[in-house]
Structures are given as structure tokens and as C-alpha cells.
Amino acid sequence: MSESIFSAKDGTAQGVAKQRLIETLAKPDKRVINDPYADRFVMGASIIKVMGHKLSIWLAKKIAPGFHEHIISRTRFIDDLIKKSAASGVEQYVILGAGYDSRAYRLELPSSLRIFEVDQPELQARKRRKLPKELLNSENITYVDVDFTHQSLTERLMDSGFDQSKSAVFTLEGVSQYITKEAVSSTIKEVATLTQKASSIFFISYVNELLNKNPEACFGKGYPNAEKRAKLITYGSAKVGEPWISLYSNEEIESLLARNGYSITENVTMEDLNSQHFGPVGRTLPENQLFNLEHFVIARSPS
Numbered sequence: 001m002s003e004s005i006f007s008a009k010d011g012t013a014q015g016v017a018k019q020r021l022i023e024t025l026a027k028p029d030k031r032v033i034n035d036p037y038a039d040r041f042v043m044g045a046s047i048i049k050v051m052g053h054k055l056s057i058w059l060a061k062k063i064a065p066g067f068h069e070h071i072i073s074r075t076r077f078i079d080d081l082i083k084k085s086a087a088s089g090v091e092q093y094v095i096l097g098a099g100y101d102s103r104a105y106r107l108e109l110p111s112s113l114r115i116f117e118v119d120q121p122e123l124q125a126r127k128r129r130k131l132p133k134e135l136l137n138s139e140n141i142t143y144v145d146v147d148f149t150h151q152s153l154t155e156r157l158m159d160s161g162f163d164q165s166k167s168a169v170f171t172l173e174g175v176s177q178y179i180t181k182e183a184v185s186s187t188i189k190e191v192a193t194l195t196q197k198a199s200s201i202f203f204i205s206y207v208n209e210l211l212n213k214n215p216e217a218c219f220g221k222g223y224p225n226a227e228k229r230a231k232l233i234t235y236g237s238a239k240v241g242e243p244w245i246s247l248y249s250n251e252e253i254e255s256l257l258a259r260n261g262y263s264i265t266e267n268v269t270m271e272d273l274n275s276q277h278f279g280p281v282g283r284t285l286p287e288n289q290l291f292n293l294e295h296f297v298i299a300r301s302p303s
């Protein structure tokens, strides 16, 4: 696929939205998430719709078995976290690197939950052009444009009405691999400082550094051509102009969060979520299709 079909810096955001579109095309009793807005952001969405869920999944499996399910598990894991957090009274939700995420509109969340969508200005402008006007006017959603590498998140969030006295959940989904370790570290530090007066939850996904050192360890036992697949996936991101530049060890993430007062309460991969997410819809993946290279972490501040 040519690089030119992607607007500036939105190739990977489109890539994730594409997987949500494919999942949404499954019959309601066979799907793990439902994203009725995904098609608005994906180039070639009409072709994917004609192909349908089964053929799209078949094709995805040919390229990288388990990739689709891994992205969908990540989405579902965070959906559940946000629904539970909101139900237990968390008052603010900050989506860091929101991309074409539609959680703010597709989940049933209390209208009292303030939501901040944070991303780079060009991508956010494109997203807002594509969304239905009535959604954009939702009073509880605020769009905050920030580039993590050279702008202060604190300043931009405070200017946009973030309330430091209220509890908050932050998610950094599918972003840490694209930005420098310094940017991730300063973002977590800013979040910890910003939320000192109230409790906070921080979700981060990260790619395991073993992907470069021992690719077999990042896939289920018997995964075909793990090393070749690992190269293909990283090459695909670089090709759309967003290379994976930061990979982490588990210890590195644990200490990064601990330094900022966060304790990890969950650190899971697709392997842990496979039967929980795909079992009820009869789509549990066999071991040799598991894609375990990305970790999903929930960390909490002392309340």
C-alpha cells in the first residue's frame, strides 16, 4: 500500500481503526467489540465492508495470525477498565494519543464523566471533520491538541479544564512504541504530578523488548515464522512513517511507574485474555496463533 494514501501521521491510527471496523462487521453474537464509527476513518472501508468479517479475518491471518485479535483484545480490555472505573465513580477520563478511538461515543458512560481526547493537531482535526456533528457537540468531551515530544501536557490539560481535585483515569494505548522513552517518562511524570490531589489510574500498553532479542518468546508456542513476522510488523509501521522506536522490559515499565508513585495491579498479554474475550463468542485462538508481544498494564496511585 502506498504511503501517500495516509494523511500526515495517521497511518497507524487508521490501522487500529481498521481492525475495529473488521470486528464490527462480525455478527453481533460473534464480536468482542462494536465500533460504529471506525469506517469513517479507514481508507478503503467500503471494500472491507464488501469483503465482510470472515474474509477480512482470513486475509489478516495470512499476513500475521493473531494480530487482529490482539488489537481487539486491547480495545476490549480498556473498554472494560473505563466502564468499571466510571461505574465506581471516577470523574475524568484522559485518552492520551486518542487517534481514531471512539470510546468516548460508543461506550455507555455516565454523562458526568469528563472526557479529554489528546492527540496531535493534524490528526485531531481530521477526526473532528469525519465525526457526526452531534457527537462533537457532546458537552462532556474536550479535544486537546498536544505533541508529547515538545509540549507540556499539564499546561494543555489545565487550559482545557482538567480538574486536579477530581479522580481520573488515563490511557496510553498503542502509543509508547512510537514516541521516545523520554517522552513516555515525562508524560507519566506529568500525569503523576497533575493528579497528586486525587486518585488516578494509568493504563499503558508497551511492546516487549524481547521482540528484537528473541522474537519466538513474543508469540504462542509453534507460531509460524515468528522472526519473519516480527520484522514484517515493525517494517509495516515504519512504512507508514511511524516506526517502533521504543521497546521495554517488564522491569523497566514497573520501575518507571513506581518512580511516579504507581503500583501495577495488572500486566497481561493476549495469552491471558484469549479465552476470556474470545471464548464466549466461540473464537478462542489456538496457542500457535497467539500474539503476545504487547503488554497491557493497569497501574494505580495510592488513593
Ligand SMILES: C[S@@+](CC[C@H](N)C(=O)[O-])C[C@H]1O[C@@H](n2cnc3c(N)ncnc32)[C@H](O)[C@@H]1O
Binding pocket: 009, 010, 012, 013, 016, 017, 096, 097, 098, 099, 100, 101, 118, 119, 120, 123, 146, 147, 148, 149, 172, 173, 174, 175, 178, 179
Ligand atoms: C497506533 S495509534 C493509536 C491510536 C489509539 N490510541 C487507538 O488505539 O486507536 C498512535 C497514536 O499516537 C499518536 N501520537 C504519536 N506520536 C505522538 C506525539 N508525539 N504526541 C501526541 N500523540 C502522538 C498518533 O497521532 C496516533 O493517534
